[in-house]
Amino acid sequence: MFRLMMLAIVLTMLTGTVQAQPEFDDTPPAPREWGFRPFEDDVSMTNPPGFSWRQQEGARSYVLQIARDEGFADVVYEADEIDLFVHCPSVTLPVAERLYWRVAFVGEEEQSQWSQVRAFTIDEEAVDFPMPGREELLSRVPDAHPRLFVRPEQLPELRELAQGDLSELYEGLVRQCERIMDDPPPTEEPEKYPEGMERGSDEWRSIWWGNRTYTIAVLDSAATLGFTWLLDGNEEYGQMARELLMAAAEWDPVGATGYRYNDEAGMPYNYFFSRTYSFIYDLLTEEEREKCREVMQVRGEEMYRHLYPRHLRSPYGSHSNRAWHFLGEVAIAFLGEIEGTDDWLWFATNVFFNAYPVWSDDDGGWHEGAAYWSSYLNRFTWWADIQRVALGIDAFKMPFFSNAGDFAIYCMPPHVPRGGFGDLAGRRSAGQNRGLMTMFASQAQNEYWMDYVERVGGPSYAGGYIGFVRGMLPEVERRCISELPSSKAFWGTGLAYLHTDITDSRNNVQVSFKSSPFGSQSHGYEAQNAFLLYAYGEPLFIRTGRRDSHGSTHHREWMWSTRSVNSITISGQDQIRHNAAATGEIIAFETSDDFDYVAGEAADAYPEGMVDQFTRHILFAKPDVVIILDELRTPEPQTFDWWLHSPEEMQIGGQNDIRAEVGSAGAHVNMVAPEGLVLSQTDQFDPPPRERIQLTQWHLTAETMEPSTSMRFVTVIRPHREGEEPPTAAEAEITDDYYAVRAEVDDGEVIALWRLGLGEVSAMGMSTDGEVAAMRVSEDGEPGGYMVRGGTRVEFTGR
Numbered sequence: 083m084f085r086l087m088m089l090a091i092v093l094t095m096l097t098g099t100v101q102a103q104p105e106f107d108d109t110p111p112a113p114r115e116w117g118f119r120p121f122e123d124d125v126s127m128t129n130p131p132g133f134s135w136r137q138q139e140g141a142r143s144y145v146l147q148i149a150r151d152e153g154f155a156d157v158v159y160e161a162d163e164i165d166l167f168v169h170c171p172s173v174t175l176p177v178a179e180r181l182y183w184r185v186a187f188v189g190e191e192e193q194s195q196w197s198q199v200r201a202f203t204i205d206e207e208a209v210d211f212p213m214p215g216r217e218e219l220l221s222r223v224p225d226a227h228p229r230l231f232v233r234p235e236q237l238p239e240l241r242e243l244a245q246g247d248l249s250e251l252y253e254g255l256v257r258q259c260e261r262i263m264d265d266p267p268p269t270e271e272p273e274k275y276p277e278g279m280e281r282g283s284d285e286w287r288s289i290w291w292g293n294r295t296y297t298i299a300v301l302d303s304a305a306t307l308g309f310t311w312l313l314d315g316n317e318e319y320g321q322m323a324r325e326l327l328m329a330a331a332e333w334d335p336v337g338a339t340g341y342r343y344n345d346e347a348g349m350p351y352n353y354f355f356s357r358t359y360s361f362i363y364d365l366l367t368e369e370e371r372e373k374c375r376e377v378m379q380v381r382g383e384e385m386y387r388h389l390y391p392r393h394l395r396s397p398y399g400s401h402s403n404r405a406w407h408f409l410g411e412v413a414i415a416f417l418g419e420i421e422g423t424d425d426w427l428w429f430a431t432n433v434f435f436n437a438y439p440v441w442s443d444d445d446g447g448w449h450e451g452a453a454y455w456s457s458y459l460n461r462f463t464w465w466a467d468i469q470r471v472a473l474g475i476d477a478f479k480m481p482f483f484s485n486a487g488d489f490a491i492y493c494m495p496p497h498v499p500r501g502g503f504g505d506l507a508g509r510r511s512a513g514q515n516r517g518l519m520t521m522f523a524s525q526a527q528n529e530y531w532m533d534y535v536e537r538v539g540g541p542s543y544a545g546g547y548i549g550f551v552r553g554m555l556p557e558v559e560r561r562c563i564s565e566l567p568s569s570k571a572f573w574g575t576g577l578a579y580l581h582t583d584i585t586d587s588r589n590n591v592q593v594s595f596k597s598s599p600f601g602s603q604s605h606g607y608e609a610q611n612a613f614l615l616y617a618y619g620e621p622l623f624i625r626t627g628r629r630d631s632h633g634s635t636h637h638r639e640w641m642w643s644t645r646s647v648n649s650i651t652i653s654g655q656d657q658i659r660h661n662a663a664a665t666g667e668i669i670a671f672e673t674s675d676d677f678d679y680v681a682g683e684a685a686d687a688y689p690e691g692m693v694d695q696f697t698r699h700i701l702f703a704k705p706d707v708v709i710i711l712d713e714l715r716t717p718e719p720q721t722f723d724w725w726l727h728s729p730e731e732m733q734i735g736g737q738n739d740i741r742a743e744v745g746s747a748g749a750h751v752n753m754v755a756p757e758g759l760v761l762s763q764t765d766q767f768d769p770p771p772r773e774r775i776q777l778t779q780w781h782l783t784a785e786t787m788e789p790s791t792s793m794r795f796v797t798v799i800r801p802h803r804e805g806e807e808p809p810t811a812a813e814a815e816i817t818d819d820y821y822a823v824r825a826e827v828d829d830g831e832v833i834a835l836w837r838l839g840l841g842e843v844s845a846m847g848m849s850t851d852g853e854v855a856a857m858r859v860s861e862d863g864e865p866g867g868y869m870v871r872g873g874t875r876v877e878f879t880g881r
Contacts, residue, residue, distance in 0.1 A: 103192060103193065103194055103195045104140065104187075104189060104192070104194040104195065105194065105195055106138065106185070106186060106187065106194045106195050106196060106197040106198075107136055107138055107139070108136070108197055108198045109136060111136070113601065113603075113661070113662035113663040114396050114398045114603065114662045115395060115396050116134050116394065116395060116396065116397055116437055116440075117134070117136070118134065118135050118136065118197075118198075118200060119131070119132065119133065119134045119436075120133070120183070120200065120202035121200070121202070122200050122201060122202075123201055123202065123203075124202045124203070125202070125203050125204075125205050126202060126203070126204045126205065126208060127205050127207070127208050127209065127444050127481040128204075128208055128209050128211040128480065128481060129174045129175060129177060129204045129208040129209065129210050129211065129212075130159075130170060130171040130173070130174060130175045130204070130211075130212060131170075131202065131204070132168060132169075132170040132213075132435050132436030132437070133146060133168065133169045133170065133183060133185070133436070134167065134168040134169075134394070134436055134437065135167055135168075135185050135197060136167065137167045137391060137394075137395055138167070138187040138194065140187070140189045140190070141167075141187035141188065141189060141194075142187075142188055142189060142190065143162070143163045143164055143165055143187070143188045144162075144164040144166075144167060144169070144185055144186065144187050144188065145160070145161070145162045145164070145185065145186045145187075145188065145193065146159075146160065146161045146162075146164060146169050146183065146184075146185045147159070147160050147183065147184055147185075147196075148160070148171075148175060148181055148182070148183045149181070149182050149183075150176070150179060150180075150181060150182070151182065152182050152199055152201075154182070154184070158175060158176060158181070159171055159173065159175060162188075166391070166394060166429075166432055167391070167394060167395070168394055168432050168436035168437065169432075169436070170212070170213035170432070170435040170436055171212055171213070172212050172213055172214060172215045172218070173212055174210050174212055175204055176204070177204045177205070177206050177208060178203065178204070178205070178206045179203065179204075180201055180202075180203055181201070181202055181203065181204070182199050182200065182201050182202075183199070183200055183202065184196045184197050184198070184199050184200070185197045209479050209480070209481055211435075211479055211480065213431065213432075213435040214431075214473070214474075214475070216424075216428055219427070219428065219431055219473060220417065220424055220427065220428075222472065222473050222474050223414055223417050223427075223472050223473065224472070225418070227360045227361075227363035227364070227415075228312065228360045228361050228363070229360050229414050229415055229417075229472055230356065230357050230360045230361075230411060230414060230415055230468050230471075230472065231309075231357070231467055231468060231471060231547065231548070231551045232312075232471060232551060233471055233472070236471075237312060240312075240313060240550075240551075241313055241314075243553070243554070244313045244314065244550075247553075247554075248550060248553045248554070251549055251550045251553045252310075252313060252314075252550065254545065254546075254549075255306065255309070255310045255313070255546065255547065255550060256310065256314075258306050258310075258545075258546060259306060259307050259310050259316070259319050262303045262306065262307060262322065263318065263319070263322060266303070266322065266326070267296075267299040267300045267303055267326070268296075268300075269300055269325075269326060269329035269330065271332070271333040271334065271337065271338065271339075272292075272293040272296050272297070272333075272338040272339060272347070273289070273293075273338060274337060274338045274343070275289055275290075282631050282632070282633055282634060283631075284631070284772065284774070287631055290344055290346060290347075291346065293338055293339060293344055293346075293347040294344070294346040294347045294350060296347075297330075297339050297347045297350055297351050297354075298350045298354065300326055300329070300330055301326065301327070301330055301350065301351060301354030301355055301358060302350070302354050303323075303326060304322075304323045304326035304327045304330070304354065304355075304358040305323075305354050305357040305358045305361060305547065306546055306547060307319040307320070307322050307323035307326070308320065308323035308327075308357070308358045308361030308362040309357075309361050309546075309547035309550070310547070311323060311361070311362060311365070312361055312362075313550075320362055320365050321365070323358055323361070323362050323365075324362055324365050324366065324370075326358075327355065327358045327359065327362070327374070328370060328373070330351070330355060331355075331370075331373050331374055331377050333351075335377050335380040335381045335384075336380065336384065339351045340381070340384065341381060341384045341385050341388065341405075342384055342388060345401050345405065346401075348381070348384075348385075349401075349404065349405055349408050351381070352378070352381050352382065352385065352408055352409075352411070352412050353408045353411045353412070353464075355374070355377070355378065355381075356378065356411050356412045356414075356415035356416065357411070357415070359371075359374050359378075359415055359416075360414075360415045371419075375416060375419055375420050378412055378415075378416055378420060379420045379421070379422075381412070382409065382412045382413070382416070382420065382422075382423070382426060383422065385405055385408070385409045385412070385426075386409060386422070386425070386426050386429065388402075388405070389402055389405060389406055389409060389429070390425075390429050393406055393433060393437070394429075394432070394433065394436070394437055397433070397437040397438070397440045398440055398603060398604060398662065400450070400454070400604050400605060403438075403439075403440060403441075403458060404458055404461050404462070406429075406430050406433045407430060407433075407434070407461075407462060407464075407465035409426050409429070409430055410426070410427060410430030410431070410465060410468070410469070411464075411465070411468060412426065413426035413427035413430060414427060414468065414472050414473075431473070431475075434465075434469070434475075434477070439482055441454075441455075441458075441575070441600070441604075441606070442482055442486075442572075442574060442575055443482070443573075443574030443575070444481040444482055444485065444574070445485055445488075445572045445573055445574050445575070446482060446484075446485025446486045446487070446488045446489050446572065447489055447572025447573075447574055447575035447577050448489055448504075448575060449504075449575045449576075449577075449598060449600040449604070449606040450504050450505065450604055450605040450606045451501065451502065451503050451504010451505060451506070451507040451605060451606055452489075452490070452493050452494055452501035452502060452504055452507045452510050452515070453501060453504060453505060453506035453507045453510050453605075454504060454505060454506070454605045455489060455490075455504075456510075456514065456515060456518050459486065459518060460517065460518050460521075462477075463518070463521055464548065465477070466478065466525075467548070467551060467552070478525045478526060483522070483525070483526065484526060486522055487519055487522040487523065487526070487528055487530075487531035487534070488570060489572065490512070490515045490518075490519055490531075490534060491530070491531070491534050491563055491566070491584060492569070492570045492572075492579040492581070492584065493577070493579055493594070494510070494511075494512045494515060495512065495581065495583075495584045495585070495586070495587045495590060495592070496512050496534065496537035496538050496585065496586050496587060497512060497538075497586055497587040497588050497619055498511075498512050498587040498592070498616065498619075499587065499616055499619060499620055499621045500616070500621050500624070502579075502594050502614060502625075503577065503594065503596050503606065503608050503612070503614070503625060504605055504606055504608075505605035505606070505607065505629060505632075506605075506629060508624070508625060508628065509628075512538045512587075513538045513539045515534075515538060516535055516538055516539050516540070516541070516542035517542040517543075517544065519531055519534055519535050519538075520532075520535050520541045520542050520543060521544070521552070523535055523558050524552075524555040524556065524557075524558055525555070527556070527558055528558070529558060529559050529560055529561035530561050530562075530563050530565070530566060531558075532558040532559065532560050532561075533560040533561055533562055533563050534563055536560055537563075537585065537586070562585070563584055563585055564583075564584070564585050566584065567673055568581045568582065568583070568584055568673065568675070568678075569581050569673040569678045570673070571668055571671035571680065573668055573671075574599070575598055575599075575600060575606075576596060576597045576598030576599055576600065576610075576666055576667060576668050576682070577594070577595070577596055577598065578594070578595045578668060578671055578680040579592065579593075579594050579595075580592065580593040580594075580595070580673070580678040580680065580700070580702045581593075581678075582704045582705040587616065587618075587619050588618060588619040589618065590616070590617075590618070590619075591615075591616070591617045591618070591702075591704070591705045591706075591801050592614075592615070592616040592617070593613060593614070593615055593678070593700060593702055593708060594613060594614040594615075594616075595611075595612075595613050595614075595668075595680050595682065595698075595700055596608060596610060596611070596612050596613075596666070596682075597610050597611050597666030597667055597668050597669075597682025597683065597684055597698070598610060598665065598666050598667075599665050599666070599667055600662065600665070601658075601661055601662040601663055601664040601665045601666075601687070602642070602657065602658070602659065602660055602661055602662075602664045602687070603660060603661060603662040603664075607641065607642045607659075607660050608625055608646075608647050609643075609644040609646075609647050609649045609656070609657045609664075609684075609687065610649070610657060610664065610665070610666030610682065610684035610687040610696075611649050611650070611666055611682045611683075611684040611687075611696060611698040611712075612625070612647035612648050612649040613648050613649075613698075613700060613710070614648065615708065615749065615799065615801060617747040617748075617749065617801035617802070617803075618746055618747040618801075618803050618804075619745070619746060619747070620744045620745040620746055620747035621729055621744060622728060622742050622744055622747060622748070622749045622801065623648055623726060623727060623728055623742065623749070623799075624648075624727050624728065624729060624779070625646060625647050625648075625727070626640075626641075626646045626647070626727045626767075626779045626781065627640045627641035627646050627767060627771065627777075627779075628771055628775050628777050629641065630771040630772040630774070630775050631772070634771075634772065635769050636767065636769055636770060636771040636772070636775075638659070638660070639768070639769050640767050640768060640769060640770075642659040642660045643656050643659060644656040644657045644725070645725060645768075645781070646727070647725065647727070648725055648726055648727060649684075649725060650696065650712060650714070650722055650723060650724055650725065650795075651722075651723040651725065652688065652692065652693060652714070652716065652720045652721070652722055652723075653720045653721050653722075653789075654721075654723065655688065655689065655692065657684070657687040657688050658687060658688065658689060663686075664686070664687040664688075665684075665686050665687060666682050666683065666684035666686070666687055667682060667683050667684075668680060668681070668682050669681050669682060669683050669697070670699075670854075670871065672869060672871050674867075674869055675704070675867070676703070676704060676858065676866075676867025676868065676869065677701065677702065677703055677704065677856050677867065677868070677869035678700075678701075678702040678704065679699070679700070679701050679702070679854060679856075679869060679871060680699075680700050681697060681698065681699045681700070682697070682698050683695070683696065683697050684696045684697075684698070691717065692716065692717075692720075693714070693715070693716050694715040694716060694717060695713055695714060695715040696712070696713070696714050697712070697713040697714075698710065698711070698712050698713075699711040699712075699713075699836070699854070701834050701854070701856055703825075703827075703832040703834075703856060703858060705801070706800055706801065706802070706808060706827055706828070707798065707799075707800055707825050707827060707832050708798070708799040708800075708801070709796070709797070709798055709799075709823050709825065709832075709834050710795070710796070710797040710798075710799070711794070711795070711796055711797075711821060711823070711836065712724070712793075712794065712795040712796075712797075713793075713794055714792065714793040714794075714795075715791060715792050716791050716792075717791065718791065719789035719790055719791055720789055720790065720791070721785060721786050721787065721788075721789055721790075722785070722786045722790075722793045722795075723783045723784070723785045723786075724753070724759075724783065724784040724785075724795055724797070725781065725782070725783055726740075726751070726781075726782040726783075726784070727779060727780065727781050727782070728742045728744065728779070728780050728782075729744050729778075729779055729780070730742065730743060730744050730780060731763070731765065731780050732751075732763060732780055732782055734761055734763060734782070736761075737752075737753040737757075737759045737761055737784060738752045738753065738754070738810070738812075739752070739810065740752075740753070740761075740782070743804070745804070746803065746804045747801065747802070747803060747804060748801070748802055748803075748804060748806070749799055749800060749801045749802065750799070750800045750802070750808055750810050751797065751798070751799050751800075752797070752798045752799075752800075752810055752811075752812045752825075753784055753795070753796075753797050754796040754797065754798055754812050754813065754814045754823070755794060755795065755796040755814045755816060756786060756793065756794065756795070758786075758787065759784040759785065759786065760784070760785045760786075760787055761782065761783070761784050761785075762782070762783050762785075763780060763781065763782045763783075764780070764781055765778050765779065765780050765781070766781075767779075794816050794821065796814040796816070796821070796823055798812040798823065798825045800825075800827075808827070808828065809825075809826035809827060809828065810826070811825075811826045812824065812825040812826065815845055815846065818838065819837070819838055819839055819843055820835060820836060820837055820838055820843045820845055821835070821836040821838070822834070822835050822836075822845035822846045822848075823835075823846075824846045827858070829860055829861060830858065830859050830860040830861045830862075830866075831858075831859050832856065832857070832858050832859075833846050833847065833848045833856065833857050833859060833878075834854075834855070834856040835848055835850055835854070835855050835856070835876075836853070836854050837850065837851075837852065837853050837854075837855075837872075837873075844879060847859075847878060847879050847880050848876065848877065848878055848879060849875075849876070849877050849879055850870055850873055850875060850876040850877070851873040851874060851875050852870035852871055852872050852873025852874070852875070852876060853871055853872030853873060854869075854870070854871040854872065855868070855869065855870040855871070855873070855876040856868060856869050856876075857869075857876055857878055859878055863878070863880065865877075865878040
């Protein structure tokens with residue numbers, strides 16, 4: 083930096099002019115861009131936080147400063163020659179103080195102007211989580227092999243454990259190896275797609291996924307044999323691992339299993355190949371090692387060029403969010419043996435510290451839903467194991483992982499019938515979370531998560547060599563999840579789950595709600611302000627459709643459409659489909675034993691300028707009444723369609739008498755306001771899934787006929803067990819000052835009141851100074867449980 087300053091001074095002396103510093107581009111991030119972090123006034127739960135900024139044209143490196151004051155007179159941290167447009171310091175920073183950060187870039191000749199100054203704070207409870215510097219990081223990787231999952235110096239202890247405390251796991255490995263030896267996988271190179279084949283067709287999918295499973299069969303077998311050879315020296319296992327590895331090394335690295343040609347085959351090729359290479363390194367000749375290096379030079383570079391720098395700028399690609407840590411595995415296995423692997427590892431580590439996880443934040447939610455939460459985090463735990471052993475970095479210190487297991491508890495309580503929002507979640511069971519939740523509970527020593535595991539079938543430990551290296555994780559005691567709050571909002575992902583009993587869905591009523599700042603991008607494509615209702619182990623009101631092939635006509639035109647979920651279309655217009663800009667936001671959440679309340683705003687989810695307000699309020703009077711209030715305003719007169727979906731045909735006796743019955747549960751729906759809704763119901767999808775998908779679901783719409791710039795829907799839903807007949811009467815008052823709703827219940831009534839202005843309001847025998855208030859009143863007029871938000875008082879004044 084001194085050299086550049088002197089050069090600028092010399093130029094000024096020679097030309098007699100002052101060289102203007104280049105401006106720093108502070109343009110805010112577009113949707114799907116990571117942007118400037120920490121945000122203005124952000125509070126970080128890690129110390130230090132990761133810093134990121136917009137990549138600058140002409141930048142050769144960057145300078146970052148952090149100070150206690152906006153004028154940067156008291157700088158507490160400075161780093162220069164930063165080669166990426168992200169940075170996590172290798173030291174901790176002052177906590178519970180208002181800090182300021184700025185960044186500049188260095189071009190060919192001079193430093194730019196400073197960026198905008200942004201303020202942030204590190205919480206007093208923040209976890210110390212500095213990132214090792216580049217040289218320190220690279221030095222932690224052992225020179226010898228193995229490097230993945232285990233280090234050379236750990237082998238003697240692991241061999242003892244294989245004959246002792248971990249003998250059962252070792253014997254399981256031997257049984258796996260014997261099955262492979264008895265029937266080795268074929269090793270001919272997989273075929274490419276035939277010319278002219280339609281991408282996404284069922285025939286294409288068969289080859290696309292088939293080449294993945296074929297690749298895994300070859301190279302996971304090789305890795306299993308190689309790891310077991312490390313433990314017991316069985317030469318037959320070692321030689322078969324070598325044969326499989328070298329056979330796969332002959333495949334075209336940019337052919338049918340190339341990362342860019344078919345990443346679902348290319349990714350497992352790269353990490354299983356790297357594991358096998360490191361496990362049996364001592365069995366390979368130098369010629370064979372060189373062949374492996376040649377192959378992985380091409381394959382690794384292909385991944386790196388696809389990910390870098392794009393993934394740091396826009397880390398929201400679904401597949402890229404596993405590719406980066408698979409590249410990290412390749413980098414560790416071949417560090418010092420392939421040119422560029424130091425850059426690959428530095429990049430992967432910077433992703434982890436500065437741009438991960440992207441589909442959540444510290445609250446533990448997951449935008450893409452339960453299926454992708456499980457799939458992606460399960461694979462990430464492999465990297466967590468590798469990173470801990472090879473680099474000395476404990477991923478589970480990250481605050482997200484201290485809450486990650488809560489997502490399963492609230493999204494999918496024990497015995498839940500379906501997985502909620504998110505691609506492929508519709509047919510997922512809570513028992514499918516056992517493996518990941520066992521891992522999370524063990525790593526975090528979280529007794530509640532282990533209680534969940536026991537309730538969904540008991541611990542499920544990883545098998546194979548991964549299970550073996552995890553075999554010494556400590557046991558975890560149980561603590562009943564009934565001690566937790568019954569409901570939770572995951573603010574960062576815009577998901578809220580309202581419950582009566584999270585210990586067993588067969589006794590539970592669950593309302594799920596989505597209004598997400600992530601929009602409808604990637605696999606979390608459902609529209610904003612949508613809700614689901616499950617009761618007593620049955621799915622009553624659901625998201626609809628079934629993915630026949632990702633990106634198929636049915637997937638795009640129905641499942642990505644607002645029409646497929648329980649939300650609202652406007653003059654037949656969907657929210658913006660499958661787009662990061664189609665955002666919502668949870669704006670309020672309250673939970674108690676008697677009432678839960680959540681509200682979301684989703685006007686921005688519709689095409690620009692179409693909607694000024696779409697606020698959905700859901701008030702859950704536990705366990706028997708769900709009140710939904712929808713407020714909509716538009717610049718131009720519109721009609722409004724209120725959508726409701728169920729697995730079974732709904733019985734319609736008018737807008738005040740809609741009944742759904744599914745298995746052992748049912749619900750009565752009273753669309754109290756507005757009057758004059760036109761109802762229709764169909765079991766047809768538009769468009770339908772492919773013929774091989776046999777699926778029947780029912781779709782109800784309640785349509786307003788007269789265009790208007792303002793609309794208020796009031797809907798009362800009463801979930802119940804099979805055979806029960808809940809009261810059905812309800813009424814609403816909608817004025818300029820308040821909205822009031824009364825719903826009869828078996829033992830009296832529930833009254834809810836929304837105040838629109840200032841001061842105090844009274845209606846339907848209740849008064850409050852709160853923004854939202856509700857109360858349960860007995861048949862005798864005795865007030866019972868209540869809630870008040872945005873005030874201090876709610877009172878029953880009499881009917």
